[in-house]
Amino acid sequence: MSLFENTLKQIEKAAKIMSLDPEIKSVMSVPQREIEVSLPVRMDNGSLRIFTGFRVQHNNACGPYKGGFRYHQQVDKGEVKALSAWMTIKCSVVGIPLGGAKGGVIVDPKLLSEGELERLTRKYVQLVAANVGPTIDVPAPDVNTTPKMMDWFADEYAKIQGKDLNGEGFALKGVVTGKTLPNGGSKGRGEATAQGGCYVLHEYAQSIGMEPAKTRVVIQGYGNAGGIAARLLAADGYSITGTSDSQGGVVSDKALDLPALTACKTEKKSVVHFAAEGVKVVTNEELLEADCDILVLAALENQVTVDNADKIKAKMILELANGPVTPEADEILAKKGIIVIPDILANAGGVTVSYFEMLQNAANKYWEEDEVKVKLKDIMVKAWQEVKANADKFKCTLREAAFITALARIEAKIKEKKLI
Ligand code: GLU
Secondary structure (H helix, E strand, C coil): HHHHHHHHHHHHCCCCCCCCCCCHHHHCCCCCCCEEEEEEEECCCCCCCEEEEEEECCCCCCCCCCEEEEEEEECHHHHHHHHHHHHHHHHHCCCCCCCCCEEECCHHHHCCCHHHHHHHHHHHHHHHHHHHHHHCCEEEEECCCHHHHHHHHHHHHHHHHHCCCCCCCCHHHHHHCCHHHCCCCCEEEEEHHHHHHHHHHHHHHHHHCCCHHEEEEECCCCCCCHHHHHHHHCCCEEEEEEEECCCEEEEEECCCCCCHHHHHHHHCEEEEEHHCCCCECCCHHHHHCCCEEEECCCCCCCCCCCCHHHHCCCCCEEEEECCCCCCHHHHHHHCCCCEEECCHHHHHHHHHHHHHHHHHHCCCCCCCCHHHHHHHHHHHHHHHHHHHHHHEEEEEHHHHHHHHHHHEEEEEEHHHHCCC
């Protein structure tokens, strides 16, 4: 089953609960534009390789298309379509004036040199340039894409437009977000996904009287989202008792020593080489089924499925990745009473600070980190309260409530602008 079918099921469920206008549901069930590109890239050994890339623009009723692009060997059109629709929904859940899009290239970036990655990224820009722009569609980092690549993106786009990013063409920096700070990035963008999720978790924890000091957290993924979430949650007093990366995981009966773990990851490229008293190396499957209170999913989609949902021991799941729990697994978890704070709310901090970056690029005026954090917190807390209120009103899961919150806003926009 393609990932996009999961998205359609989620839209379907929410539409039914809220009695959404069927025409709005039809509009939301298809992306507005799907772009497929072939990218000829000169490799270091002189040979030419052709890569396949995508940019799917799902919906722009609420504002310019927005969403990252990923480099991964398993990228396919169905996945990108699903991710693009989740972006539309995500931006609407947090009430920022943006639509949804996503991109991707089928490539294992670990097998490419830096020069090859730069040529690939610049080629991708050349082929999507006609369809992106600061007020049209604004890409950003996603799985395996970095701030440096976003800098290349902005630079290549400005070259195509014949403008100088550091002169009269400054506003073109807003063609892409997640850039490095010297090239127009926003303070706080690197931490934003994890930070936003932590703000929401904090609200939830307070609402049920959960005490961080007595709470064990296992985090799948120790990269940009998961690694930073580990640090932020540990600072809030939670015990991080397990984590993983693409090579496997480690669990412990007491809190992991995060600085030592991070040093190991940097040095030896994986957390599985982390050796300390009481630490056990586990498979990805074992990590997901580990005994803990909170499971943070910060890796890829389709991690909790019909095959393992029944074995999850955590009392709640925080989705920092996109689509880590399938709709079938969602039903099993709901029956078991496991609360899921859904991706479209939990990881919306990333795109929210991307929106701040767009505002700063347009004004050519940059904010301090505290200002970013205060504004991000306001937006995340308000979104949590709205989603929670809908979950209570419709007696549904937080995911269904987040979809309802988003779809209601999109419906109002489509009708207000007379788009159909
Ligand atoms: N890739 C991130 C996401 O899935 C961020 C998107 C953005 O900043 O536009 O939400």
